[in-house]
Amino acid sequence: MxxxxxxxxxxxxxxxxxxxxxxxxxxxxxxxxxxxxxxxxxxxxxxxxxxxxxxxxxxxxxxxxxxxxxxxxxxxxxxxxxxxxxxxxxxxxxxxPGELVEGTEHEWRPDTYRQAGELLRLLHEQLAVEDEDFEARGQAKALWWLDQPHRIAPDIAERLREQVESWPTPTITLVPTHGDWQPRNWLVYHDVVSVIDFGRADLRPALTDFARLSAQQFRTNPELEQAFLDGYGTDPREPEAWRRNRIREAIGTAVWAYRVREEQFEQQGHRMIAEALTN
The missing domain is CATH 3.30.200.20 (Phosphorylase Kinase; domain 1)
Structure with missing residues (x-):
């Protein structure tokens, strides 16, 4: 070959x-x-x-x-x-075997998200370690992204920078995470959900695997979020840590998408920034 x-x-x-x-x-x-x-x-x-x-x-x-x-x-x-x-x-x-969930009827079925929540729990519950530096690394990475070429409005970028620089950096619990947990990385075969693509897998806070869904499918259908939580069993999104993660994700999405010229994903990043700053 x-x-x-x-x-x-x-x-x-x-x-x-x-x-x-x-x-x-x-x-x-x-x-x-x-x-x-x-x-x-x-x-x-x-x-x-x-x-x-x-x-x-x-x-x-x-x-x-x-x-x-x-x-x-x-x-x-x-x-x-x-x-x-x-x-x-x-x-x-x-x-x-299977078809990607994204773009099919399975993307909007609560049972898909219940299964995805159950699978994610199996991943997260294997290991937990305390990390004193994760938040500081995340803070530095967010500031680094803001230093890269992007199309975030200057006043918004400055507001983001001020907020990121003000963050505390507490010790936080890390677990094995997928890193891109969303329907484009789920397969369905005979109504059973499976998982692919582990190129972003790493030790992170559990709440980070909620980020993609919260910015996308959960926004338009709360029933999917509830089904996901039913499968996962708890909600790890402690408010302050969740807010910091939302801002980090929003900045990274907008800047990375601009870098690779993925305009639709860049627009999502700008929306994520607006929502994170508002909420």
Whole structure:
């Protein structure tokens, strides 16, 4: 098997791991340098993820597979790791059947969110560590984003900067998190929800995995939020920590989306900023 999208080392590894594999479909997004290919090998489908020289996500994905995804994979709710090489930024998993929840009727079904809440609880409850520096790192990163090119209005940017600089930096509990918990990373197969894409997995406060949903689906349908909380079991969104996280997420969304020229996502970031400052 060969593909001009991959580096020579990545092609060599794939030829060794899955000799003669056939590329069935290219699932790459195109916004970043990660290549995602669906392959057929020995009668079974696999998914290959390959990062470029700037990639920082594949190492996180490998860690997630090795340390945190057991409660999901043992239930068939996340893909199984087959091969990985951190130096080559290459990972192979077994193909997980299903269709993406985003854009289908399942995106607006409460049962989808109840299942997603249950799955997230399984991830979060595995480990908890206290971190004295997480909030300080988050504060510094938010200020760094504000220093990057963006289209946030100058008066709004200054208001954000003042607020971020005033934040306390308390010790906070971290758990394994997905990092991009939303319907575009959920699959549904025979009405059962599963999970993909662990490139942002890391130890963070549990509430951070509520951020995408709160900025999107929960805004328009409170029934989905309640179903999600029913599945998860509790609500970890302590008000002050949640407000800080909302502002961090809003800034990062607006600036990153401008960087990659994803205008619709950038507009969402500006809306998130307005709502976070208002609320």
């Amino acid at each position: 060969s593909s001009g999208q991959l580096s020579r080392r990545q092609r060599e590894l794939l030829d060794d791991w899955l000799p003669g594999a056939e590329v069935v479909k290219d699932h790459s997004w195109g916004l970043v340098g990660t290549i995602v290919l669906e392959l057929l090998y020995d009668g079974a489908r696999h998914v290959v993820k390959a990062g470029d020289e700037r990639d920082s996500h594949l190492a996180r994905e490998m860690r997630a597979h090795r340390e945190w995804l057991g409660p999901w994979t043992m239930r068939g709710r996340a893909p199984q790791l087959v091969h990985a090489d951190e130096d080559a930024k290459l990972i192979v998993t077994r193909f997980l």
